[in-house]
Amino acid sequence: MSRAQIEKAHQAFREVMDAPTASFFSSCVHCGLCAEACLFYTETGDPRYTPIHKLKPLRRFWEQEFTLLGRLKKRLGLSRPVTDDELVEWRELVYNACSLCGRCSMVCPVGNDITGMIRKMREGMVASGNAPEGLIGATTRAVTIGSPMGVKLPALQAQARHVEKSTGLSVPFDREGAEYMMLMSSMEIINYPEYLEAVARIFEQAGKSWTISSEAFEATNSGIQIGSSDIARELVSRVVGAAEKLKVKTVISPECGHAYTAIRWEGPNLIGRAYPFKVKHILEVLDEFRASGLLQTEGMEKARMTFHDPCQLVRRGGVIEQPRKLLGMVAENFVEMEDHGTMNWCCGAGGGVSANEEAEALRLKAFQRKKSQLDALQVDTLVTACANCRIQLEEGLEKNHMAIPVVGLTEMLAEHLVEQGEEGSGE
Amino acid sequence: MGTISSDGEFKQAVGQLSPERQRAVGALFVEHVLALSGDARIEYVIQTAAKPDAGKDELARALKEAKGATMDSYTHCGEQCNWAEQGGYFVARAAEALVTPIEQSKAGGPAWQTAMYCRMARNCEAIEQGMPEGNKEESEQYRMLNEFLGSD
Numbered sequence: 368m369s370r371a372q373i374e375k376a377h378q379a380f381r382e383v384m385d386a387p388t389a390s391f392f393s394s395c396v397h398c399g400l401c402a403e404a405c406l407f408y409t410e411t412g413d414p415r416y417t418p419i420h421k422l423k424p425l426r427r428f429w430e431q432e433f434t435l436l437g438r439l440k441k442r443l444g445l446s447r448p449v450t451d452d453e454l455v456e457w458r459e460l461v462y463n464a465c466s467l468c469g470r471c472s473m474v475c476p477v478g479n480d481i482t483g484m485i486r487k488m489r490e491g492m493v494a495s496g497n498a499p500e501g502l503i504g505a506t507t508r509a510v511t512i513g514s515p516m517g518v519k520l521p522a523l524q525a526q527a528r529h530v531e532k533s534t535g536l537s538v539p540f541d542r543e544g545a546e547y548m549m550l551m552s553s554m555e556i557i558n559y560p561e562y563l564e565a566v567a568r569i570f571e572q573a574g575k576s577w578t579i580s581s582e583a584f585e586a587t588n589s590g591i592q593i594g595s596s597d598i599a600r601e602l603v604s605r606v607v608g609a610a611e612k613l614k615v616k617t618v619i620s621p622e623c624g625h626a627y628t629a630i631r632w633e634g635p636n637l638i639g640r641a642y643p644f645k646v647k648h649i650l651e652v653l654d655e656f657r658a659s660g661l662l663q664t665e666g667m668e669k670a671r672m673t674f675h676d677p678c679q680l681v682r683r684g685g686v687i688e689q690p691r692k693l694l695g696m697v698a699e700n701f702v703e704m705e706d707h708g709t710m711n712w713c714c715g716a717g718g719g720v721s722a723n724e725e726a727e728a729l730r731l732k733a734f735q736r737k738k739s740q741l742d743a744l745q746v747d748t749l750v751t752a753c754a755n756c757r758i759q760l761e762e763g764l765e766k767n768h769m770a771i772p773v774v775g776l777t778e779m780l781a782e783h784l785v786e787q788g789e790e791g792s793g794e
Numbered sequence: 795m796g797t798i799s800s801d802g803e804f805k806q807a808v809g810q811l812s813p814e815r816q817r818a819v820g821a822l823f824v825e826h827v828l829a830l831s832g833d834a835r836i837e838y839v840i841q842t843a844a845k846p847d848a849g850k851d852e853l854a855r856a857l858k859e860a861k862g863a864t865m866d867s868y869t870h871c872g873e874q875c876n877w878a879e880q881g882g883y884f885v886a887r888a889a890e891a892l893v894t895p896i897e898q899s900k901a902g903g904p905a906w907q908t909a910m911y912c913r914m915a916r917n918c919e920a921i922e923q924g925m926p927e928g929n930k931e932e933s934e935q936y937r938m939l940n941e942f943l944g945s946d
Binding site for chain 1: 801854857858861862864865868869870871872873874875877880883894897898900901910913914917920921924932
């Protein structure tokens with residue numbers, strides 16, 4: 368790495384340093400509680416994965432630049448500057464061994480948002496060219512193509528046509544004045560197109576108008592994951608622009624964790640203004656339908672099942688009761704994991720970990736925490752509401768020889784809808 | 795039932811079949827898109843599913859093989875999608891649906907779910923080949939089911 372690149376990292380660190388961050392670093396009492404809250408530490412025992420340790424370079428930079436004693440120590444040569452070699456070494460800790468799940472922030476006794484600071488540290492990593500290749504590729508595609516996985520509009524339209532054929536329903540694009548604008552994650556378009564069918568069927572029953580924007584259908588935000596606020600802002604702006612153009616009342620974030628964080632919680636701050644529409648997660652909308660009597664289901668699942676809370680929904684978004692109320696409509700043998708809701712354990716693949724090939728072995732190691740939870744419950748079915756969690760759970764279960772099907776909650780609800788007539792348009 | 799020519803009739807007809815016969819006709823559906831997958835495990839799953847006397851253990855082993863094929867072929871989050879290869883993923887999903895115990899099967903039952911995944915596999919091929927108008931897999935499936943039912 369050149370001197371210019373490390374200076375870019377320093378500049379990025381300077382820009383992200385704010386009063387909360389300074390306060391957090393000042394107040395850390397080195398208790399180590401965050402270690403026990405991090406599945407990358409608990410499942411490996413590697414002390415380098417202690418969340419606060421992952422911030423060591425950023426912390427030293429803060430001391431040297433923003434504290435009197437730190438400046439003095441730096442001037443006297445008692446504290447060495449953050450170097451390029453150090454950032455290279457820290458890449459594994461900041462990207463491979465952190466899913467931005469936020470559990471460490473929950474347990475910090477002095478209230479430090481450690482996850483938020485890791486996001487800030489990633490800003491410096493990106494600026495200095497230290498982000499993993501997989502995330503760089505995904506982010507580049509998100510900016511240039513509109514999807515981190517390279518999904519173009521004709522591909523989505525083809526999936527939509529498949530849904531239209533199999534259900535006889537319309538999947539509307541660019542319908543101005545629709546009540547809801549549906550975002551999709553590329554993972555759903557590519558690996559779980561059943562989600563789109565479920566949404567079409569549920570909204571038909573609810574009698575609600577909805578649309579997909581052909582200009583901005585992607586929900587995910589690689590800028591958030593890689594740690595580039597500029598890119599995150601651009602991706603949020605596209606969605607906002609499309610929603611404003613179509614004059615929708617509500618934008619729906621799909622079964623994806625970080626997409627919800629990005630568009631609902633970080634979006635307005637990124638673009639510097641409030642939205643003229645609401646943003647809700649699909650489970651929030653479905654629960655509103657339930658409460659209004661617009662979601663009519665029949666039959667109950669008899670299998671013993673549990674729900675994996677996507678971290679960004681519960682810890683960042685507070686979507687805790689909605690999935691449980693929805694499950695109550697269709698599951699008669701629902702059980703909770705010991706740690707669930709705000710203190711759930713991550714699947715191990717969030718925050719860009721799944722997009723990072725370097726992290727594959729560690730990601731599956733981290734899954735052991737979820738395996739332990741499931742071993743204790745002995746369930747027949749695992750339900751979740753994030754496509755990324757879902758594929759990680761499926762893979763982890765398969766690698767561990769556990770025959771537990773994983774299903775999306777929206778799809779499960781759609782399977783129980785009271786039928787409204789014959790399906791399929793035929794030929 | 796007369797000749798099947800719509801999804802409504804198709805779904806009703808396969809839903810009325812016994813689990814063994816659902817697997818038998820579903821095996822035909824998967825075989826029809828097998829060329830989209832390069833995974834030898836799928837052939838084993840098809841063969842097992844097509845056996846009228848396949849036992850519980852045999853089917854469980856086939857399901858494990860199918861799940862392995864699925865997990866080896868999905869597109870990772872953030873990875874550039876190769877739609878030609880993605881067809882193989884849906885073939886594996888179809889094989890998985892084929893040998894999933896009927897009590898765990900999604901709505902419509904194993905044969906219907908298998909048929910849907912096979913169509914998705916063909917859809918990937920259409921996307922890859924730049925044919926956004928889709929494919930005719932469903933009419934092929936109607937034909938296969940009609941022949942299957944007609945051979946009784």
